[in-house]
Amino acid sequence: xxxxxxxxxxxxxxxxxxxxxxxxxxxxxxxxxxxxxxxxxxxxxxxxxxxxxxxxxxxxxxxxxxxxxxxxxxxxxxxx
Numbered sequence: 001x002x003x004x005x006x007x008x009x010x011x012x013x014x015x016x017x018x019x020x021x022x023x024x025x026x027x028x029x030x031x032x033x034x035x036x037x038x039x040x041x042x043x044x045x046x047x048x049x050x051x052x053x054x055x056x057x058x059x060x061x062x063x064x065x066x067x068x069x070x071x072x073x074x075x076x077x078x079x080x
Contacts, residue, residue, distance in 0.1 A: 002078055006071035007041040014043065028054055031063035040067060 018033035031054075035046040046063050053059025 002076045004076055005074045007074055008039040008071050009041055009043075010039055011036060011043070028060075031060065031067040034064070035067035038067065038071075040071070042066065 015033075015036045018029070018036035022029045022033035029047075029050055031050050032043065032047045035043045040046065046066050049059060049066070050063040054063060
């Protein structure tokens with residue numbers, strides 16, 4: 001069976017911190033928390049987009065869409 005290698009990253013501290021901030025900001029930073037939980041490689045870009053343009057609502061929606069998109073496939077490993 002082949003293994004699919006993606007850009008998913010595990011960052012437990014960032015995940016916990018992201019959810020604390022999302023709750024403290026009444027959901028304003030929710031896209032960033034979702035991105036951190038999903039291990040997105042562009043979590044930093046989502047954070048800055050959400051922080052700087054989230055107040056426009058359009059920026060918040062774009063950040064949420066970025067957080068919810070699928071991971072990029074980097075390659076396939078054959079375990080032979």
